[in-house]
Amino acid sequence: MKTFFNNIGPGALVAAAFIGPGTVTICSLAGANFGFTLLWALTLSIVATVVLQEMAARVGIVTQKGLAILIKDEIKSPFLKQVAVILILGAIVIGNAAYEAGNISGASLGVSGLVSGLPFKYIPFIIGFFAFLVLYIGNYKFLERSLVALVIIMSFSFIITAIMTKPSLELVLKGMFIPQFPENSLLTIVGLIGTTVVPYNLFLHAALVKEKWKKPSDLKYAKIDTFISIILGGIVSMAIVIAATAIKGNSIQSILDLAKGLEPLYGDFATYFLGIGLFAAGVTSAITAPLAASYVAQSCFGWDSNLKGSKFRIVWISILLIGVLFSSIQLNPIKIIKFAQVANGILLPIVAIFLVWIVNKSGILGIYKNSLLQNSIAIAIIAITFLLGLKSILKVFELW
Numbered sequence: 001m002k003t004f005f006n007n008i009g010p011g012a013l014v015a016a017a018f019i020g021p022g023t024v025t026i027c028s029l030a031g032a033n034f035g036f037t038l039l040w041a042l043t044l045s046i047v048a049t050v051v052l053q054e055m056a057a058r059v060g061i062v063t064q065k066g067l068a069i070l071i072k073d074e075i076k077s078p079f080l081k082q083v084a085v086i087l088i089l090g091a092i093v094i095g096n097a098a099y100e101a102g103n104i105s106g107a108s109l110g111v112s113g114l115v116s117g118l119p120f121k122y123i124p125f126i127i128g129f130f131a132f133l134v135l136y137i138g139n140y141k142f143l144e145r146s147l148v149a150l151v152i153i154m155s156f157s158f159i160i161t162a163i164m165t166k167p168s169l170e171l172v173l174k175g176m177f178i179p180q181f182p183e184n185s186l187l188t189i190v191g192l193i194g195t196t197v198v199p200y201n202l203f204l205h206a207a208l209v210k211e212k213w214k215k216p217s218d219l220k221y222a223k224i225d226t227f228i229s230i231i232l233g234g235i236v237s238m239a240i241v242i243a244a245t246a247i248k249g250n251s252i253q254s255i256l257d258l259a260k261g262l263e264p265l266y267g268d269f270a271t272y273f274l275g276i277g278l279f280a281a282g283v284t285s286a287i288t289a290p291l292a293a294s295y296v297a298q299s300c301f302g303w304d305s306n307l308k309g310s311k312f313r314i315v316w317i318s319i320l321l322i323g324v325l326f327s328s329i330q331l332n333p334i335k336i337i338k339f340a341q342v343a344n345g346i347l348l349p350i351v352a353i354f355l356v357w358i359v360n361k362s363g364i365l366g367i368y369k370n371s372l373l374q375n376s377i378a379i380a381i382i383a384i385t386f387l388l389g390l391k392s393i394l395k396v397f398e399l400w
Helices: 002-006 010-018 021-034 039-063 067-074 078-114 120-137 140-164 169-177 186-196 199-212 216-245 255-266 268-301 310-328 334-359 362-368 372-396
Strands: none
Touching: 010 039, 010 140, 010 199, 010 216, 010 268, 021 078, 021 186, 021 216, 021 268, 039 067, 039 169, 039 186, 039 199, 039 216, 039 334, 039 362, 039 372, 067 078, 067 199, 067 268, 067 334, 078 120, 078 199, 078 268, 078 310, 078 334, 120 140, 120 268, 120 310, 140 199, 140 216, 140 268, 169 216, 186 216, 186 334, 186 372, 199 268, 199 334, 268 310, 334 362, 334 372
8 A cells, every 4th residue: 555655646746737727617617507418528538638648657757758858859850840849838838827827816716715804916925935835845755745635635625515516426427428519518628628638747747757767667657646646637627517517507707606606505615615626726736837837848958857956947936926926916817718728629639649659659668659559549539639629710710
């Protein structure tokens, strides 16, 4: 049992990264507007996430290198290499800076729901300072244990809330395994996929596993860690959808609206459980988003792999400051987060193609490269996400 818990970590950090305020918001909207009918999108997302994150972890452990630097090294054309670096940096570093305001605002909303009378404008600075301390310590074990603890708290909070709504098990199972496309649900479906199968997590996972494991024989631990953590994260996302389904009407715009909607049935307990869950979700993502951006920048520019390195710290501090600044002026992140999740869903096939290309190179992974079955599943995932992403673009421009 001790060995089992010692080998849980990077996967839990990936789960911590994808269950942020954006996930909570899009799942709340999915449940309130479409009931259980879109749970299948999360089932698909969980399978896709397990498959792709396992590949990213395998790359990190076998090569002991970041995903971005491997992609850069394998592209021989100087022009295409520059294009790839710009695309990766733009999508991950700039994208995470935009997300950070939503992460800190989400954690702040959770605190304000728990502590009445505390002025909201001060809370983002408290959250930001806490995230700063965890990252500045620069100790991987401390970082891992802090986030695993927060993920456990978050999981219990949201799962208990869902159980309190007493959902129909038959309808939940039907929603999980029978694809349905209610009217005007396409962007929400792509958002649910985009908020679970997060492109930056592929880079983050490849970087984190080499902090914990150093040899290919450790791959078995990484697989167990990935499988358990991602499935738990998916269950939490489903729990939020299930809880939101209990709300009548379309008045939900944030997780606090979900808490208010549940109050007539469950009293203050709903507010407390959801407040704690949102706080934990916001803090974990507020820590992992800057961390992922730093790892990607480090990998792209070939910096030394050091959590305490000055360049590494400059990147995450910059992103954390941007998040605190925009959160403190109370810029409403809900619509930005929603569209960002859709953008993530559209970007995913591109990043996944890069990943599958790398894991099929014998010169990089040798005997650990993808099998035919793994490639078949990966290609199916890329095809499905590409078609859904294309349909969502056509819908946005009113061509569908």
